[in-house]
Amino acid sequence: MDFPPIPHIAKKAKDFPTIHSLDEALVLAESLGVKVDFFDLGEELQGVFVELHSGPRIAVNERLRDCEKVQVLLHELAHVLFHYDHCFLNYRLGAEFDYRREEREADCFAWLLMGEGLREDYLNPPEEGWGYSRESGAEDSLYG
Numbered sequence: 001m002d003f004p005p006i007p008h009i010a011k012k013a014k015d016f017p018t019i020h021s022l023d024e025a026l027v028l029a030e031s032l033g034v035k036v037d038f039f040d041l042g043e044e045l046q047g048v049f050v051e052l053h054s055g056p057r058i059a060v061n062e063r064l065r066d067c068e069k070v071q072v073l074l075h076e077l078a079h080v081l082f083h084y085d086h087c088f089l090n091y092r093l094g095a096e097f098d099y100r101r102e103e104r105e106a107d108c109f110a111w112l113l114m115g116e117g118l119r120e121d122y123l124n125p126p127e128e129g130w131g132y133s134r135e136s137g138a139e140d141s142l143y144g
């Protein structure tokens with residue numbers, strides 16, 4: 001995986017622990033007051049976050065491999081942490097807004113927190129079966 005360096009994300013990521021398992025990712029989310037659920041979100045969408053009265057909530061596609069679930073969870077967590085305040089406003093106004101930048105920041109954050117084992121699993125998907133597809137259009141949809 002190849003990320004352009006994003007210094008302000010790297011700086012923020014230093015405040016967070018390295019994540020070695022899905023359980024650790026869930027503990028981190030919980031410590032930040034973010035509830036996480038697993039649903040079958042079909043073949044396009046990896047995860048989303050929504051704002052409820054009870055607080056931010058992340059849904060992760062249960063079809064994903066564990067390492068992918070961690071990546072998605074941390075990616076959505078980055079949106080909650082860094083993009084939460086303005087995303088809904090922008091969406092409501094229908095403003096052109098830089099999804100790509102925020103997606104790159106979220107991916108960067110997720111990658112920086114993922115431990116070595118998770119990274120290896122992530123980069124070596126099994127031949128058979130459906131996995132995370134970076135080419136899917138999901139990133140362009142509402143705050144995926």
Ligand SMILES: [Zn+2]
Nearest residue numbers: 103106143144
């Ligand atoms: Zn995203």
